[in-house]
Amino acid sequence: MLNSMIALLNTTLRMATPLILAALGGVFTERSGVINIALEGIMLISAFMAMAGSYLTGNPWLGVLTAIIFGILVSLIHAILSISLKADQIVSGTAINIFATGLTAFLLRVMFESAGQSPSVTDVGTWTIPIINDIPIIGDVLGEQIPFVYIALILVAISYWVLFKTPFGLRIRAVGEHPAAADSVGINVIKTRYIAVLISGFFAGLAGASISIGLLDVFVENMTSGRGFIALAAMIFGRWTPQGALLAALLFGFADALQMLAQSIGLDFIPRQFLLMLPYVLTILALTGVIGSSEPPAASGEPYEKE
Amino acid sequence: MSEEKNIAIKKEENRYYEMLANFIGPFISVIAGLLVGAIFMLSIGRSPLTAYAVLFNSAFGSLAGISETLVNTTPLIFTGLAVAFAFRTGLFNIGGDGQFLIGYISAAWVGYIIHVPMIIHVPFAILFGIITSGIWGGVAGLLKAKLGVHEVITTIMMNYISLYLVAYLAGGPLKGATFLPATKKIFDSAKLIKLMPNIRGSRLSIAFILALLTAYLIYYILWKTTIGYEIRAVGLNSEAARYSGIKAAKNMILAMFISGGLAGMAGITQVLGLQHRAYQPFGFIGYGFTGIAVALLGKNHPAGVVLGAFLFGILQRGSMQMQSIAGVPKELVQIIQAIIIFFVAAEYIFKYIAHKLKENKGGVTSVE
């Protein structure tokens, strides 16, 4: 019983990691007033690039770097379209998502002449945290994990600090709530939004890498399978804060872990699809105010038109 | 004082430039998409000319090819109309894929659960599918109208809920007795009539005709009826509509119901016309998302939607042959689609150019 509990928590943390990372990205862009439903597509491209980087260099960390670079590049497309060209942010995001599916499958075929899956590559392995690892139970859950777990947890703290303690964070939030007000005190709205969207690309890039060469060691076609949208859900459920997104991602990760381990912990009487749809159902309930209330930043989704 | 009138005339002229941009925009976007596609092909050492020749030849080279192109066009007309119709109420229905699946499973269920003459069976299966998928879409309209929840988020979430729900149904309670992860086969009485029974292998059914009729019906509703008048008023200015006694909430729910039903029609015709059973889905086919591209390209006008769907139908039909004959991965078509949306979405560029044009002609923009 204890063992399966530990396994459950361990898996929860692992499965939550890509969600935490991508949700943090979501927090940054939405706080600045740019909706980014392209997180899914950016993650997918980054997952591929992480695999490709690791495959080509043999060094998984270069894979992570490649993923981050591509994450930022793709988010730059979203930034140009939705901020400078004032395209509809949903449309731009949708286009990136379609682009990502096409591009990754295309590259998979071109690079490996195979459909569906890449060969195995070197993954990032796991890290063992000395002292923590020796503590009973906690050590079993937290002591030895893929590096992304620790990176994600640290980034939650940093994100909170940046958004709520620094001038830059105050400006991002001002731009997302009332861009004209920010503009009137000399804050560059366009630049601030660009930076926020690029930050989201960084996070989505890491999130993508955490799937292909963290959780696994291959790239599988469409492997993000909606995680970008769950991350979006986690961000909403967590009321647009890093700490809230963390908790929501853990909850959704838990649902995921439950369906993965349902058999071993005797929960297989619940159809796994019901556990899989849980994050989405919870998010709708959160938005309808059944569970707490969730309100997005006021200027969310509106391109800024200078007078 | 007639100065005011002149300003109004000039502002109207500006509008014609914008309308011009509306026609040129999609055209340039398609060309840009094909060009970028060509660059991708060149980068992997394939000849774009050959590939595009194969693509268009497979789409138009034979009656069977044309038939298959239209088969691919049909669901896109429906999902394109779904997106366009919701747009007219100011709503973004990004949940076409979910509504598709709900219509898909509903029609399959009615298709095998009852046994009645075709004249009843087909309309009933269609109607039932429209109602369930309409309700599925209507929920997003309801949440938006009553609680102000953004329909984009709701429809995204509803997509995944329907994916898992339909996967559960088709793999569980509604699963047929065979080894297939799918429902039972529907009765012949529920199948749509084939349009080209003489062409061997032609899968084209009256679904295509239904799609065209639906496009006309949507056009008629939007511009010839009070329903359409109200929907458009709500879409353009819901406050003004409310102040004049139009119930914005009712119209949003109605529009999302109709939109959901339209996307559902894509799934319904897929089951009744092509697959004859509902398979357990493992992901989205993407008709809903492609529908967004179709609606954008067609400027949310039913006639534009039909043209846009036809274009993407050609691309999808041609992509398989392009892969096997010209050696270009079929996923290139998705890349082309995405590029086309990028350009249509960035119509600001075209508006900007139009703006520059009229500035040179001494037009008027608003001040203060």
Added chain:
Amino acid sequence: MSNQNSLAVDMQGITKRFPGVLANDNVDFQLKRGEIHALLGENGAGKSTLMKCLYGLYQADEGDIFIYGDKVKINTPNVAINKGIGMVHQHFMLVQPFTVAENIVLGSEPTKNNMIDMKKAIQDVEKLSEQYGLNVDPRAKIHEISVGMQQRVEILKTLYRGADILILDEPTAVLTPQEVHELIEIMESLTNEGKSIIFITHKLKEVKSIADRVTVIRRGKSIDVVDTADATTNELANMMVGREVILEVEKSAAEPGEVILEVENVHADNDRNLPALNGTSFQVKRGEIFGIAGVDGNGQSELAEVMTGLRKLKSGKIMINGKNITNYSTRDIIESGVSHIPEDRQKRGLVLDFSLFENMILGSHYKPPYASGVNMNYSSIKKESKRLIKEFDIRTPNEEVLAKSLSGGNQQKVILAREFNRNPELLIAAQPTRGVDVGAIEFIHKRLVEQRDAGKAVLLISLELDEILSLSDRIAVIYEGKIVDILDIKDATEEKLGLMMAGAESETVVEGGE
């Protein structure tokens, strides 16, 4: 040249063109150090454009700007801020969920170890607030404080950035009379400390009571600069409009008939679920114009909305012609004979992207002859539209033009045409002349009086006291969602109404006067 240094701002020959429009035509503007200088003009005269050039939001095409004698080029607000210029916008530039202190320091935050030093920010704000007697709580969230307080936060924002030239854009529009009074005191204490203030307005009386000098702008040109002491209100009005203005509306005495509208003890909440109407009661008779005076935000908008079915009543009763229409739908209320000219024509009165003929039938679109069943009948719609365009002198090439192409005054005429054409029993006109030029104001006023004379009941809700006084036959003053008192026009004076608008009962007003 010798007095150059006594000038805080000197704008010379400013010309600003927009495609097809000359917004500022060779305008000169001089602000003396330590003065309060009004910039007076109609809507669209070009006064905001001029100030946006000064604040770096626009760049002038021609002309020079001198600040304290130095020639400067101001191409962004940042440059303006560095030059000591601050602007208080008409629509406040405040981030609602932020605190007062956060709003004030935004963009120039004090830091310690890369973090915002919130303690210092709060201290700084407290100090400044004390220095100018502003009495602002730095820790309060913006949405918790009154509009008057929010304006002070805006002023503090400029002071925090070291501004000594302040531009106030229509600052009194949103204030109660007391708040206006307090604002004047604040402005005086600012000038005493050596600040110079530009004050944009279109209200003649404020110019007289607040400013030392006034520059009048008309159609992009500077018309004159005068000491306010030397000009009468009428002279200023003529300068502003460019012709003799009849400030009075010609009308005969009312001949009121039976009661059409009865509002009885109505209670309703506003959008934030706070009580907005607290037992409002009054009656409007056939053949009279019943004016509702009050400072913005005292329940006027909510009142119009409960009467038109746009807002639910918590309790109370509304009757039209003896029929109880409480909580009827908007459509049913329209059917019961109510027409409504809403207060914000672009947001609520028109669908700007609809053509004129589509706008002309909004709200009657489902009825013959415009529709039969669900089918629209566009040929009769267009015919009717053509007739109305002629009748209401709407300046447009044709009825197919989009509503957004028309000028503000003509847009308002479209709404008038539509609402009068319903042939209502009761006409509710909320802010019917806001933001339109004097010509259109005269036209609209004349038409409202015609409606009265045709035996309609007219309910006029306006923030412009002058408009209320010149049009109404009876006047009710609304304060915090309650009717303070109802006066006959012959008993109503501006002073009396002003005091009542601040909540004083009419008896106390009388006592105070004696």
